[in-house]
């Protein structure tokens with residue numbers, strides 16, 4: 001080069017004339033840049049990035065000045081302009097001096113989504129701030145300068161003041177092998193300088209970027225803890241600054257996640273014809289953060305596989321928004337097959353240590369490194385505060401809805417179901433469910449806690465509900481673990497409207513109910529196979545909307561099993577049955593139009609599922625994974641597919657409809673299923689479906705008793721083959737709305753012992769038995785029984801409302817009620833009852849209800865002047881009453897009290913309903929020594945005295961006042977009937 005002058009020291013310098021010329025050009029460029037940068041709008045971001053890069057090159061070219069000349073040649077204006085330029089390149093906290101007062105004042109953001117450059121120090125002798133590009137580049141490798149002597153520089157450098165990165169590393173390596181004794185000590189000191197450079201760069205980048213604009217992950221094999229300065233950010237927003245990993249497994253999982261991010265970004269960019277990550281960011285509906293991977297003390301802890309991943313990232317990361325920050329430890333022996341140059345080569349070298357810093361990006365500039373930013377607490381506070389306030393990317397649910405005119409258009413022959421659950425970049429993210437062409441029968445959904453699984457399921461359910469009418473689509477929505485709030489989809493207090501497609505809602509269902517649902521589906525498949533035979537079809541898609549062979553087309557069924565793995569938990573018959581049913585349904589359901597959505601938080605630790613994973617998941621081509629662990633991502637999506645571990649926010653998901661094949665990953669942003677929007681929508685759909693005429697779904701709630709009003713509204717109390725009323729004992733733990741029953745025959749053995757704790761539970765059971773018996777009699781135009789309520793708990797206010805409501809409803813149904821409350825009156829009434837029966841003076845059918853007979857004083861004592869006790873009279877009532885039309889439903893709190901009052905035989909009544917009661921008593925009463933009874937809330941055990949096994953049921957709750965009023969209206973006889981009864 002003609003205008004270069006070789007200095008005596010061996011430095012290469014330029015003539016002052018050239019330098020001055022360059023300075024002027026630079027000052028002009030800097031001014032333009034400042035003006036440009038101010039007017040940069042978001043959509044011009046990519047163009048601005050290009051301009052910034054050009055300016056960076058300009059800065060680099062002027063910086064070739066040797067140090068003294070820089071100082072001599074720069075006048076105050078130049079310095080000011082250079083400082084301004086640095087502030088544009090490294091805006092906000094990315095470019096402030098470490099001691100700047102603004103660090104403490106908060107609001108460190110640069111005003112841009114992310115800061116590309118960060119300050120590292122000042123140019124020696126000039127005080128001009130030196131900023132280096134980081135985000136948007138491949139990244140830096142930071143080397144300790146003590147390993148690099150001036151000789152090394154001189155040796156390796158013939159035409160530059162600073163050698164290129166490779167030459168430095170070679171120098172370092174050469175030096176490290178024949179190092180003098182004190183080298184190790186100096187290397188140690190410089191290592192901490194290198195760590196500080198990286199730490200401060202990360203701090204600045206995080207502080208200056210917009211919330212969620214950058215995401216940092218760290219591999220720290222020596223557990224230096226340097227990233228601890230951002231610990232307060234990590235503990236609140238792990239997705240912004242992750243907790244460092246220290247071992248090979250941790251590194252593998254981080255690299256797997258980043259590898260997926262990189263490949264998915266490449267895929268999305270190729271699809272959209274984009275070449276820069278920043279363009280993708282501008283177009284995406286999701287949040288795409290710049291990713292920074294910090295690797296400390298490299299090549300320590302990096303094996304050949306990790307090295308290959310790192311190299312791949314270093315080679316391709318720049319275009320995909322992934323940068324590396326690597327500190328190099330020349331004393332570390334690389335693992336076999338690891339050549340550090342392969343990784344460090346593509347990175348930009350920074351040499352740190354002593355009081356100087358050199359950067360490959362600014363050849364020839366000696367930098368006085370900044371000390372650490374002092375008030376890191378304030379930085380963390382500001383980042384956490386801004387991040388907490390920041391809204392995550394959100395897509396409104398209504399944006400995913402099709403035009404209104406297409407709602408509920410019947411499904412065409414050959415078509416399946418489709419729902420848009422969000423967006424993938426600018427296009428709707430569509431989940432398809434179809435029997436063939438290609439077969440996409442079932443969906444697997446997974447996501448770690450709080451990542452938006454419930455939201456996703458609700459978006460899917462409601463999007464389908466909008467597209468397909470309840471005639472075309474029925475839903476069974478079962479939550480096995482109190483996750484999704486399916487309760488809101490059913491009717492509720494003060495809310496008539498519900499999702500008209502819902503047939504069954506399982507809210508916090510248990511395994512018994514879950515398996516009952518599977519059994520029901522299995523029966524449904526059998527029933528459909530018969531219908532299909534008659535229609536002469538093998539697939540629901542062959543049936544036109546109007547049906548075939550005079551038969552209507554069955555509705556498709558969507559079965560959502562949230563936390564389905566609970567079904568398979570355990571080592572008992574129920575779990576084995578669940579696995580068998582799931583396998584079978586997954587295999588054969590598709591042609592019958594039955595689609596399962598299996599959803600879970602984690603699949604780890606369910607041995608039964610691990611064993612059957614292939615046979616179940618092999619039938620589930622559609623996989624949706626929200627952010628989760630690398631392990632779970634691979635279980636859900638497929639071996640080697642850790643894409644879901646690389647997601648950053650709740651609501652982001654990987655949608656894959658090819659059994660999780662990596663090439664078919666699509667990153668989506670799920671729409672926000674806003675509860676109010678969905679509630680309005682349900683009301684609209686309910687009205688459209690016929691409002692009050694739509695049948696109410698069966699709502700099953702593990703911890704809640706059954707609702708008698710709902711059952712009376714949908715089921716007509718019936719009679720058994722002998723014509724005896726079937727009294728309702730509760731609802732079975734099954735899909736059916738048909739209650740478990742006990743026949744009320746006018747023969748010995750009729751009547752029911754209700755035994756166990758809980759006045760309210762017992763009243764609920766008595767209410768169900770009584771009301772159903774009365775209504776069954778009325779339905780058969782038989783004589784309506786009178787009711788005698790022996791109420792030993794009248795003083796207990798907890799059941800007053802329920803008893804009054806029962807009485808009111810019974811009156812409304814045309815039944816008289818005699819309410820006996822004091823203990824003396826109760827015992828006296830038992831005697832008169834017994835006498836009426838003995839004397840055949842019973843005036844028509846009678847129901848005797850006993851509430852709390854254990855509490856009646858003097859039951860076992862003979863009253864004065866009598867030779868028998870009320871208890872023995874009651875025994876007679878129980879024994880001989882049924883033949884005379886007197887049937888008793890009575891509650892005691894413990895079996896041993898029943899025995900005290902009525903003796904061991906108790907042969908007079910054979911039907912039992914057990915509430916909360918010790919297992920021993922239940923076993924002895926039913927004569928089943930192996931029976932298991934757990935006394936769960938809202939469960940009762942019903943034994944009708946005839947069947948071999950008792951039945952688990954959900955008892956009815958006592959009526960509330962308003963339910964009483966509603967039921968009274970419902971059961972009041974029509975005028976004609978009233979006349980007839982009179």
Ligand SMILES: Nc1ncnc2c1ncn2[C@@H]1O[C@H](COP(=O)(O)OP(=O)(O)OP(=O)(O)O)[C@@H](O)[C@H]1O
Nearest residue numbers: 394449450451452453454455483650651670671672
């Ligand atoms: N796609 C989304 N857009 C906007 N907000 C969302 C999105 N997904 C979830 N959220 C919000 O994030 C929170 C957690 O979501 P959600 O309850 O769906 O998570 P989850 O994974 O089901 O949690 P958990 O496992 O605890 O039940 C909710 O407040 C929800 O509204």
